[in-house]
Amino acid sequence: MAAKTVPRLVAGAWRAPDAGRVLEVRDPADLRRVVALVPAMTAAEVAELFDAAERGAVAWAAESPLRRAEVLTGAARLLRQRADEITADLVAEMGKTRAEAAGEAAKSADFLDYYASFARRPYGSLLADARPSTSMSTRTEPLGVVVLVTPWNDPLLTPARKLAPALIAGNAVVLKPATETPLSALHLARALHDAGLPAGVLGVAVGRSAGIGDALLDDPRVAAVSFTGSTAVGRGLQRRLAGRDVRVQTEMGGKNATAVLADADLGLAASTVAAAAFGQTGQRCTATSRVVVDRAVAGELTESLIGAARACRVGPGEDAATTTGPLVSAAHRTDVLEHLTLARKEGAKLLTGGEVPAEGHGCFLTPAVLGGVTRTMAIWRDEVFGPVVAVHVVDGFDEAVEAVNDSAYGLAAAVFTTNLRHANEFAARARTGQVAVNLPTTGWDVHLPFGGFGDSGSPFKEQGAEALRFYTRVKTVAVAW
Missing domain, CATH: 3.40.605.10 (Aldehyde Dehydrogenase; Chain A, domain 1)
Known part of the structure; x- marks a missing residue:
């Protein structure tokens, strides 16, 4: 054509x-x-x-x-x-x-x-x-x-x-x-x-x-x-x-975090975080890029995220079976790959994804999950703008809130919990323009005020x-x- x-x-x-x-x-x-x-x-x-x-x-x-x-x-x-x-x-x-x-x-x-x-x-x-x-x-x-x-x-x-x-x-x-x-x-x-x-x-x-x-x-x-x-x-x-x-x-920019507490509905949390992290190939300012998870449920949640990443169908957007399209350009894909390389060099573990398919002429990249992420790593601080989620383990609610707020950005944050006090306290303490409880960091309707704090x-x-x-x-x- x-x-x-x-x-x-x-x-x-x-x-x-x-x-x-x-x-x-x-x-x-x-x-x-x-x-x-x-x-x-x-x-x-x-x-x-x-x-x-x-x-x-x-x-x-x-x-x-x-x-x-x-x-x-x-x-x-x-x-x-x-x-x-x-x-x-x-x-x-x-x-x-x-x-x-x-x-x-x-x-x-x-x-x-x-x-x-x-x-x-x-x-x-x-x-x-x-x-x-x-x-x-x-x-x-x-x-x-x-x-x-x-x-x-x-x-x-x-x-x-x-x-x-x-x-x-x-x-x-x-x-x-x-x-x-x-x-x-x-x-x-x-x-x-x-x-x-x-x-x-x-x-x-x-x-x-x-x-x-x-x-x-x-x-x-x-x-x-x-x-x-x-x-x-x-x-x-x-x-x-x-x-x-x-x-x-x-x-x-944004470096949006979702906290998953020990009492969370893990099935809901995993599916919601995966959709927010890998939807639109992670190329959304409100995409979830950091997952802060309580140690008590970290293993189960991480395995679920790995499974969700591997289930993504990478391909051209015009294919009805595709769930994850290409990155916008070859240059942008190179930039995302450089973030992954640096993360591994600094000690993070690439648990799945981050691969360039051998066939085709597009800017494809498989969704990636990083484990062992600490708050001193660049992958914790820097916006990637791709299908990459970094998992950081914490102990308890207060440490989770502290980790979520440990960013120069302040666009969106979410928490998964069945504890009403934790839900309301998180909404009060999160230093972001948008806060969600048991919902994704993405998806804000036309009549809802939108915008971030800090570098966002x-x-x-x-x-x-x-x-x-x-x-x-x-x-x-x-x-x-």
Whole structure:
């Protein structure tokens, strides 16, 4: 099948890539296959997006929130109608299984519908004023032009999670999808465009960050930047934008831990941890990568995790039998393998997995379980972002909580226990933005505030009503009558 050529969205128009300036999107399940050719935009073309966004922001802010909601719900409807095509492209460019990709497409439409509902909610309030014949109120307003930088692991869902609140609030958006996975974001842009989004309100900057990053971040019209990606890049972004009147939101890395206590339902714990660790090939910011287990049940739990890892069916995402697809690229697989090599060098035991299948041309890796992990090892501290789980043995509840909190990251944590006191105390003491009891570290719905502490993110939350705080400012108005 020949690779399709995908145009770019500029000022409400779709433009074909210039000859000779395209990027190849390759299938991680078979690197010989070029899925699509997408534009490799220049800094001058990004400036054109901002020109259009500056005009679009004024018109969009003046629109009724009810009209904005019509566009979002229309786009949600189109995403659902086009779900088969979108799912196929998600599988092809990122390597997810069809079930994972279909779930992402559905959840992305849910984000648009959810934030459309805010059109009928209050966007201000009345306040008392001590002066006679004076009314006092507050109102929320859009910021203007916002830049959204999104990752390759959830290439449709993360743009939808950011775009929906930004648009319902009345902002114009310049979206920068990951170079590895731009097709999904372009599907989202097309749905919004076809649903009636005015020209300029959304522009998509497709290209390598090295070539267009300065143009994206240095433009004086940028009012806010929302970023999802690695902690190293996120911290660099915060430093770069410091001192400017630019609001910054960062959703960064994680080293999520699940504690399994001696009284846990071990069958539930093992199956849940395995799904959270190996699902989406471990390429989720909320994936479980550390297992903290009480010594009394460590042997039984570890054996169950080994069995679950070996039961994973590694293969291309388009195969219905596949449960674990490829890693996103050969370079990323090499990085994951280097983490495993270092872990073994430092004394951890590779109990199963971590193998590259001999056949095929994809970026496959069998899910790995590491035992004998101590809190001095790099595998305990560093984000791997692959199907790797590190098992650390503790004695008792207090030691388990201490181990869970022994991380610079603070995104998600979970505990498995049948003790109500331990469940509530764990929720209070875990230093993470999301805490689950007898549930996975993954899987947070559109209306639930999402975001981490420490090296996992900035104070601004995503999802839920909290997300709108980032994309709006508050104005206080006094009127003497």
